[in-house]
Amino acid sequence: MTVALVPYDPAWPSLFQQTVVELRAHGNPGWVIEHIGSTAIxxxxxxxVIDVAVRIADDSDFAAHRAGLEAAGWRVGSAVRAHRVMIFVEDGERTRIAHFFETASWDRVNQRILRDWLRTHPEDAELYERAKHAAAMAAQRGTASYNDGKTVTIQAIIDRARAERGLPPVPVSDKR
Known part of the structure; x- marks a missing residue:
């Protein structure tokens, strides 16, 4: 499997803003939406791929707006099992992923914690970037999946970040 990592693109923040407008227009205009994932660093x-975290009140909030998002081209789909996920595909490629987290868990969302940590800890950002490139090469050789190749590094970084916030460690892998 080929994983295409590309250099940071200064257009990513604008693409994130466009995604926010789209999700609010077809979903709930009051949703809090944040840029997460490596494109946010x-x-x-x-x-x-632009990843976003969407704060929903609860599962009924998601359910009430799902049809509008689907009408706009978003579809439910992901191996993630800990929360709702919708993806947007253009020309056969995922271009946007929306992760929906309930308000009650918002402050403990690992994706948000990782983003905040990497933005303020350049040594861990470099460590993570090296792990991503090694994982991409392993995926290309077929010796490991891209996500599996990054998990050990992500777990170590998340453990540090959660500890600094007084949160207990939790497994970062939540895929089926």
Whole structure:
């Protein structure tokens, strides 16, 4: 499997803003939406996919707006099992992924914690970037999946970040 990591693109923040407008227009206009994932880390290479965290009141909030999002081209689909996920595909490629987290868990969302940590800890951002490139090469050789190749590094970084916030460690892998 080929994983295409590309250099940081200064257009990613604008693409994130466009995604916010789209999700609010077809979903709930009051949703809090944040840029997460590697495209949210200035200077970091990444798969060119905009990941966002969407704060929903609860599962009924998601359910009430799902049809509008689907009408706009979003579809439910992901191996993630800990929360709702919708993806947007253009020309056969995922371009945007929306992760929906309930308000009750918002402050403990690992994706948000990782983003905040990497933005303020350049040594861990470099460590993570090296792990991503090694994982991409392993995926290309067929010796490991891209996500599995990054998990050990992500777990170590998340453990540090959660500890600094007084949160207990939790497993980062939540895929089926």
């Amino acid at each position: 200035r200077g970091m290479s990444a798969k060119p």
